[in-house]
Amino acid sequence: MDRLPPLNAIRAFEIVARRLSITVAATELHVTAGAVSRQIRTLEDSLGVPLFVRGHREITLTREGEEYFRAVTSSMDGLRKATSRLMQRTRRTQLKVRAYTTFAMRWLIPRLSSFHAANKGIEVLLTASLDPVDFRREDIDGAIRLGDGKWQGANAYRLVSNLLVPVCSPAVAKGVRGVADLQRQVLLHSIARPDDWACWLTAAKADERVDSRSGMTYQSSAMAYAAALEGQGFAIAQRFLVEDDLASGKLVTPFRKVVDMGDFTYYLLTPADRAESASMATFRKWLLAQFEQEPV
Template sequence: MSSLPPLLWLQAFEASARTLSFTAAGRELGVTQAAISQRIRLLEDRLGQKLFVRHPRSLSLTPAGQAWLPSILDGFARIGEGTQEVFGSAAERTVTLRATPVMQQNWLAPRLIAFHRAHPALAVRLVSAIWPDDFGPEGADIELRYGLGNWSGVEGVCLGDESLLPVCSPSLASTLHEPADLADHTLLHAAGFAVGWPTWLELAGVAGLDERGPALTCDNQVMTLALASQGGGVALTHRRLFASRDDLVAPFTLSVPSAERFWMVRPARRQSREESSLLWDWLVDGLSEDA
């Protein structure tokens, strides 16, 4: 046992290798990025080999790190399974679900209310995530992600085809008769999406209009939709999210399709607990009803 590095160092490596970010690993483990970086350096000194290649804004695993990671993941998984087998508790009935705030508010909330009424004894813990680095197959039983669906280590169910369209308050919509009228209003941008205002405006025949008028950029759609609902501008949002709002209207019927979609995913390398499977199946069954 004396040959094993300290557990804190192993945790730092596992979290950093999974997220490819010292910052994300520190956030997950409740320490600073500097603390994670120091633990990794100590671990690399102990092993006599580099585990990560440090790039200006990212990390990648060295061949040695890639070769070692499966053993570390398996070790933590076996410890977790053994702990559950011997010391299982009522707390394990809690299902952790990670999603972006806008999905929690506009898509998930009504479904969770119905689920809780049907299964009041099962506790659900919601965890918010905004950026891709906030997600990961560990730490959550189920996740609602947005992207192309090509993530490793998870199995996923697509929530359906997705398209984006402009939305705003009813009073502002009354002033919009054609796409060119958007030049007189603030365009609300949500960062991090492959399809944005430039794509929609080009499809509408007014390419470049976004470069000439006022704009506001937010890091999440919760804020862009809040601003739009209060007359603060016009937001481009997913049709799936707009469908549940009664404070927004679509001034134009034109929507632009997106290759990115919303997905429900769960870790593929471990068997789901009964409680997690219950919520998963409930949400999946609801997709067929939506269709």
């Protein structure tokens, strides 16, 4: 049956072998030199081999002792590293944040690494859902939601202007001269935002010529944007969510008309009936600062 030698003796051996001094090891372990010597003897008796050559004023490792020291050192180093990693994780604060899938994928996740790099003690647990938020019943610290800024039981921090604009690939744009040409194009919709095309077409005074319900519908705006990138038609986009694709030229905006949805935009929500934690305050300030740095 496999068994381990006495672990206290292993610890004493590792220090004595590293220092080559029983006296120094005794000081490090806060015990007497005699206690260290007894631990070494116990280990040698357990293993059945001598580990040290004892001289008048010095000790050295035997061949078996050197081999065993290398193995013990490797194991002890692994144990120290594993312990350090575990303690670091247990000291981290977990922050539970909910967002929409498209917002998370196209805006938040690409930037979240910078938050973690600057705040190593905070772990953001990000989930995606369309469901309404109820801080009284749910174990979450914050949520990013689209609305008018008025939520019962929540503090609301406005994040960005919600600007609607049609986008498409450069190849698709070549066949478009004016808004009326949209009647011959495929309109790409999101189930979560069924009225965006109607809103934009009405503002562009093209609602009587272009059927806002025609085209293809996807589960999320992220899917509609992906279809637009593949040249499948026009998506009605929230501009800040496609800003990187517009800057790179992967998507273009053939029309000048932009619809500002005003107060109906994205907000960070936090519970109104409980004090804001230090980690949530850190995340809130970081999030607001990110939007201040970007054009909207």
